[in-house]
Amino acid sequence: MERSDVRSLYLLGAFLVCAYALPFVIGLGAGTVRGDAAWLSYLATVVVGGLMQGGVYAMFAVGLTMIFGVMRIINAAHGEMVMMGAYFTWVAFFYLGVDPLLALVFTLPLAFLFGMAVQKVLLNAAVGQPELTALLITFGLGLVMIYTAELIFTTDFRTIPYAPGTVQITSTIAVGQNRVISFAMAVVITTTVFLFLKFSRLGKAVRATALNAEVAMVCGIDVRRIYLVTTGLAAALAVAGGALVSIQFGFNPETGVLYTLQAFAIVVLGGRGHYVGALIGGLMLAVLENLVSLMVPNGTAMVELAAYGLMIFVLLIRPGGLMGVKEG
C-alpha cells in the first residue's frame, strides 16, 4: 500500500477508537456510567446483544455492498426490502401460522425473484450511468414499496411475539432468546453466502465481475446474468434480515428508511464490495449504537446520529473504508 493509504488507515483506526470512547465520556459526564460490577455486567450484556444485532445488520449490508461492488450503483430501497421481509414474515406468521424461521424457506426464493425482476426491469438501465439515475429509480421504488405497504397494512407498528425467553450466556450475561436465534440464523445464512461467493463457480463469477466487469465479459462471463443474481441475492439477504429483525423489534412501513441509512454506513465503513468488511462494519455499528443508546442522554435519537456521524467521518477520512483502498 502507498504511504498515504496506510496513513489514512491509521487515522481511521484512531477515529474509531475515539468514536467508541465518546459514549463513555459523555456518559461519565452525564452520570449514566457507574463503575460497579452490576453495571459492568449490564454493559457486557449490551455489548453482546449489540454484536448479535450486528450479525443481522451485517447480513443485509452484505447485500447492499454486493450491489454497490458489482454494479457500482446505490440501492436506496434496500431498507424497504428489509421491511418487506418483515411483513412477509408477519403475514406468514399471523395468516398462515408458519414459524418465522420456517417461512424463510419460501420468502427467500420469493425475494430472490423479486430482486431479479427489479434488476431486469429497472436497474439494468442504470448500470454505467451516473449515480443519480440509480438513486432516483431505487428511491422511487422505495416510495412505491412504503406506500403500498401502508395501503395494505396501515402505519400501525407490528410485532411478532416469538421466543420470548432469555438465554444465559454466562452467569451474568443474559440475552433475549429471539436475539440469539436471529444471530444464529444470520451466521448460517451469511456463511452460506460467503461459501457460495468463495467456492462456487457462480460466486466466483460475481466476484470477478465486481473487480472488473469488462474483463469478466471477455472471460466469457454473462455479466447481465451476474447482475440478476447479485440483486436477487441482495434482495434475499435483505428479506432474511427483515425476517430476523421482525422477531426482535416492532416495525411499520417507514422503518426501512433507517435501515437503508444504516446499511449505507456499514458499506462505507467496511468498504464497497468487501463482504468481510460489511460483516465487521455491521458488528461495529450495532455495538456503537447500543453503547450510545445506553450511555448518552437522549440516546434513542442519538442512535441515528451515530450512524450518520460514523458514515460521514469515514467518508472524510478514508472513503474506501476499512478493507478498501483509500479512495474507494
Next chain:
Amino acid sequence: MARREHTRNLVLLVVVALALALVPHGVSIYVRSFLLFTMMYVVLALSWNIISGFTGYTSFGHVAFYGVGAYACAILVADYQWHWLASLGAGAVVAAVMAVAIGYPVLRLKGPYFAIAMLGAAEGTRVIATVWDSLTHGGLGISLPSADTSMPAHYAMLALMLATIVVAYTVGHSRFGIRLNAIREDEGAAEALGIDATRYKLAAFTLSAIFPAVAGGIQAYKVLYIDPPSVFFVQITIAMALMSMLGGKGTVVGPIAGAVLLYTAQELTWVNFPTAHLIAYGLFIIIVARFMPRGLVGFAVDRGWIRKGMVH
C-alpha cells in the same frame, strides 16, 4: 448567445414577473398558495442544478440548507423578535457558512460517495435540530406569529425566484458555467486547463445553498409552524433532483420547466387520488429516471429543436 436572445429572454422574464405580481390579488388562497409553492420549487430546482447539474456533484442532502434557512427565520423571529426579512438574510449567511464548512471536506468525494455523504449530512442536521432543543425547541417545533396577509410572503418568494433565475442564467451562459460543466465532464482534464476545481466547486456549492435557505425562511414565515421532520424532509431533495432531471439537468430552462410541470402534476394527482398519489409519485420517479434521464430539454436538443450547448 446573441444579444438579441438575451434581450428576448429578459423581456419574457419581466412579463412573467409582472403576471405573477398581479395575479394573486384576484385569486383564491388556494391558488395563491399553489403559486407560492411552484415558485419555491423553481428556486430549489434551479439551485440544486447549479451544483448537481452544472458541476455534476449530485447532492442528495440539499434539503439541509432549506431546513437551516427555515430554522434561522423561525428562531430569530419567534425567540429574538427579528424582522422576518432580516432573518432571511441571516439564514442565507448561515447556509453559506455551512456550505463552505461541509463543502470543503465533502466535495473531495467522488460521485456516489458525495451523494451519500450529503444525505448523511442532511439527516444528521435533522437529528441535531431535534436534540438541540435549547436552540430549536427540538421535536416540539417553533410557531411563528402570524402575518396579516400572505402577500408579503408571495412577493418575497417572487423576488427570490427572479433572483435565482437571473443568477442561474448568468452562471449558465458565462465562462464560469462552462468551467463548472468542464469539472462535471472530466475533472482531471479541467484541472489540466487551469481550472482550480476545489475553488470552483466550493463556489458553486455555496451559491447553490443560499437560495434554498432563503426559500426555507419564507416558507417558515408563511406556514407559521416548523419542526425537524417537516423541514428536513428528504423528499424535498428528491423533488429538486427529479424536477431538474425531468426538465433537463445542466440547463436553465430545464429545472424551471421541470418544477412547474412536476409540482402541477403532483397537485392534480393529490387532489384527485389522495391515497394512491404517493404510489403514483414513486412510479413517476421511476419512469422519469429510467426512461428520460436527459429530460425534456435533452429530448428537444436530440430532435434538433434547440441548439446544443449553452454558450454560442
Next chain:
Amino acid sequence: MGESPDDIALDVRDLRKAFGGVRAVDGCSFAVPRGKISGLIGPNGSGKTTTFNLLTGVAQADAGRVLYRGEDIAGLKPFQVFHRGITRTFQITRVFREMTVFENMLSVTGLNVPDHAARARAEELLDLVNLTRLRGEYGGRLSYGQQKLLEFARALMTDPDLILLDEPAAGVNRTLLQHLLDHIHRLQEQGKTVLIVEHDMNVIMNHCERIFVMDYGVKIAEGPPAEIQRDERVIEAYFGRRRQS
C-alpha cells in the same frame, strides 16, 4: 534554487517517484532545450509516463526538482502548472463530451481578456485545425481524430510557451498525423518548446531534434536522432542484449 541557462526550457533534476515498493522514476534528469521539439521515449515500464505525470502535476514527486523559468514546479497541482505557461494533451483524448466544441475551447482559463477576445481566439484556433464547421457539435460526437485536433487546439488557447504532448500519434491515421506534425512544427517556428512522449519511432526520429531515452526510471541516453539510433544502451533497452555466439 538553481538557475538554468537561458536555452533550457525545462530542467528536470533527479526526479524520484515510488509506488509502494516499485521505484517508477529513480533519479531521472534531463534538460529540455528551448525552442526545439524534443522527444521522450523508452520501453514499457521505463517510467516515462510517470515522469510525464510528474511534470504536469498529476502525480507528486517524492524527490527532485523541475525548474521552469527559475521556479521549481515539481510540487504544483495541474492547474498551477497550467498557469505557469505549460499545457498538455492526453494520450486518450479527454475532450468534454457533453459540451460543444466551441465550449470546449472556452473552458480554458488564464486568458485575462474580455469575452469577445477569447471567442475570437477560439474561432481562430478552430479554423487552424479545420474544426470550425463542427463548433456547435458535442465533443463526444466527434471522430477520434477530430477529438485529437480539438484537444490540440484547446491546449493552444493561452499561447503557451511549453507544450507537452502525450502520445499524439496514438490511434491516429497517417493523414491526420501529418497535419498534427505540421502544426507542431509551426509551433516550433513560433519559438515555442515542444516535448513529445511517444512510442512511434518514425515520429520521434523524423521530427525531434533532441531525444531522451528512459529505462528503469532513469535517463539512459540523450542526443540527436542519429546518435540515439546507434546507441548500444538504447538498443539493449528495447531489444535486449545482443547474444554473443
